[in-house]
Amino acid sequence: MGYWGTLIAVQSNGRNLAALTDRSAELRVDGSARRGDGWQVYSLPDNLVVGDTDGALPRLVKESDAPVVAAYVADSDYGQLAGLSPVHGQWETWLDANTARRFERDYLVMKGMSKADADRQAQQMIAGFGLPPAEAAKRATQWAREAGYAVPAGPIRQVLASRRPPGASALLRLPWKRYVFAEEMFFALLDNLGLPRVVND
Template sequence: MADDLTAHLSLLADVVKETGHPVLAAYIADSDYGRLAGSSPNSGLWHTWLDRRTAYAFERDHQVMAGLPKAAAVAHAQGLIQTTGLRPTEAARRVASWATDAGYHASATSIRQIIDLRRPPGISAWLRLPWARFVFAEEMFFAILDHLGVPRRPA
């Protein structure tokens, strides 16, 4: 996860250097979680998690399946999630700053609410229809784009 992140962030920084324009991108992992990253000449490079709790669970489970003892896998996953990516409040501020640099306007409050969305907890989530059980990471990304005012391409 960390090596891919470094490569993705490096690519964003290179695009901004070459074009002089802000860039926003998302990496979505099978709809379960993602990373939102942006860069602009004025506000610099930043990134955050889309559904950080699920990202933690996937990393923990990946480490266990790779042979790491569960306690070590938990520590590794916690360290990775806590040390990479901005927390929702700071990420929302950076997204709003990126929006200004890109010529859009966004409320940090509404962006924070999207970044901090959680899957419905508990057994009641399983009583919902399958498509209503989860918040998909790409839905979070498109909601952020909508709140930024980024126009969608016509179908």
């Protein structure tokens, strides 16, 4: 079974932030999650990207006085991403919209809907959330500048436009379009936003 939950990158500088402690968020200390410049990655089971009724992410921005980026990951297959910052506000996009569409379509078919209707409804779900990769990448560069990093939009767009092909066909794709888990897309996005990794001793 894959990972379900929200991953949050925040420049906490080691502080305990109430928006995280109130929800018993866990600090991620695995290799890909370890970041420098005071950035830390937290994990919690709730979906804070969609249905964040108490405004935990905006609270984090206010508490840290810095940009925050979060992704709700569904069974390691796809994710819903949100970036927030004090000046430029909030933007959202999918991590692997194609896989999200297929999962929603197949679920609706399993519930008895025709494949054509299910595909149409799944497409509407995708269109109803966030920005397409190119537009989201532009907003992401603004997010990065506000965080203190000057980064190009191209690599970010490549991450956001990547998808997980089934089976051995994954090996035929270019490296930046190849991944196994949606969490890997999130950590690749952090790399391209400029958040430095901490090298293991």
